[in-house]
């Protein structure tokens with residue numbers, strides 16, 4: 001074997017005295033030389049999909065792309081300081097999702113690492129994505145383990161995401177062009193693998209959303225979605241689908257598991273639908289404990305098929321309800337938002353009600369719709385009610401009581417008229433009924449309902465019925481990295497107008513960073529749109545920004561960075577008529593802190 005490797009090394013133009021190669025690299029090199037007839041020093045022209053082909057491919061893989069998006073963002077945020085590029089590839093090796101620091105992008109594109117680039121082993125030789133697709137295992141391809149000498153600077157760590165029947169559905173990949181220590185490589189591999197398992201488990205829940213699915217774990221708290229295995233069961237209690245981790249957890253092959261009776265495999269002491277968590281021990285696994293929890297059930301009870309096509313579920317939506325439109329918005333998914341989304345998704349899956357609250361324009365409705373759409377109950381099964389416009393006797397509420405299997409979004413819940421509050425409470429009070437009818441409950445409030453100043457808008461019993469998990473979406477001015485949010489909004493609007501790579505002049509940037517954004521994301525989006533439309537010669541200057549924003553800030557000395565906070569505080573004080581308490585609340589800081597900042601920065605408090 002040693003001489004074989006040396007022979008391969010010299011045939012592949014590599015240093016024959018270098019450390020031993022892992023087996024998967026040797027086998028891949030063999031394929032490159034003997035099967036694909038590749039030459040190590042000849043790079044074929046970068047194989048790329050056209051823009052149109054990439055869009056079509058993205059649409060084809062829409063479900064997994066959608067589910068992978070938050071994971072990719074999370075991975076990127078974790079690894080960004082180490083200059084990693086994060087991507088998700090299709091089963092054909094096409095980089096579909098792509099997240100990379102823009103400073104690093106030029107360097108990566110020189111290696112042909114771009115959105116839409118194809119990284120099959122046949123075309124590119126040994127590489128993370130291509131070799132993972134061949135062998136179906138997580139792996140790293142480090143530096144000169146790549147077959148082609150032109151990409152020896154890269155280190156790629158990858159993990160497959162498995163779908164139906166154990167086929168690879170996508171590959172999660174992180175790439176760096178910096179030397180990586182063994183310890184870092186191991187850590188990164190663990191992070192990537194866990195991300196792949198989380199995507200896989202979400203995808204499992206999505207594709208089996210019409211079936212009863214069980215979540216299995218060695219831990220009874222089910223906190224770590226990456227450590228869970230999942231199985232889907234049909235009406236007769238037979239296993240019809242298993243996640244890639246199920247064979248390992250249950251000590252049986254996929255082939256043995258699919259088609260088996262759940263009851264013959266595991267003996268739970270209580271019926272699963274009656275308990276939150278059931279426990280069993282498997283003799284095959286040395287009596288090791290396994291915990292199971294019911295993840296989803298088709299509507300109408302355990303042993304019945306989903307009610308999606310039943311006359312009830314197919315009834316037209318109530319008159320004042322709107323079915324949530326397809327989520328076509330290009331969202332700015334920052335770390336905080338992604339974490340909130342992941343938390344809310346998990347809680348909604350566990351049938352806990354969610355209350356989304358925040359100021360105008362922070363994205364509450366968008367968040368709720370995105371969440372409802374992702375909530376394993378299927379696209380289209382979302383009913384949005386504008387509570388401010390409902391009367392207690394509204395026919396929409398009557399019709400609601402006949403529907404099953406959907407996510408109910410209650411918008412402007414703090415403005416619900418009192419008679420409607422009573423009726424809503426009546427409809428939503430029975431937890432058991434909501435579970436059996438498979439109804440997810442999501443409310444949106446334009447204020448903090450727990451705030452003493454706001455409490456009393458809702459009856460206490462209804463508030464506690466809807467409260468569940470609270471998601472507070474922050475205003476832009478309270479975001480830790482306002483600048484990144486602004487740049488992302490500009491880049492997005494620029495892209496949508498076919499003007500990628502627009503640059504913000506320094507003055508324009510300082511104005512946007514210093515502004516306090518009372519209209520939040522709505523206002524930012526519109527300002528970014530105006531700037532992108534009016535920009536000339538690839539630059540956005542002060543003249544391209546909305547005049548009223550410029551007027552509020554322009555008289556400041558914008559060249560001083562320290563002005564950032566001072567101007568934001570001054571603008572916030574003006575916005576609140578000089579009232580310090582209101583302004584402190586508005587900025588999310590204490591009154592004492594605000595006074596201290598006013599004193600240090602010598603800020604003038606405007607007359608009320």
Ligand SMILES: Nc1ncnc2c1ncn2[C@@H]1O[C@H](COP(=O)(O)OP(=O)(O)OP(=O)(O)O)[C@@H](O)[C@H]1O
Nearest residue numbers: 331332359360361362363364365366446521522525
């Ligand atoms: N995550 C996001 N990324 C980018 N833009 C967003 C995001 N969320 C919302 N927006 C933009 O902000 C606008 C307002 O969002 P949305 O209607 O969800 O806010 P809201 O908090 O419900 O506002 P209101 O309380 O006034 O109804 C949207 O039309 C969208 O353009």
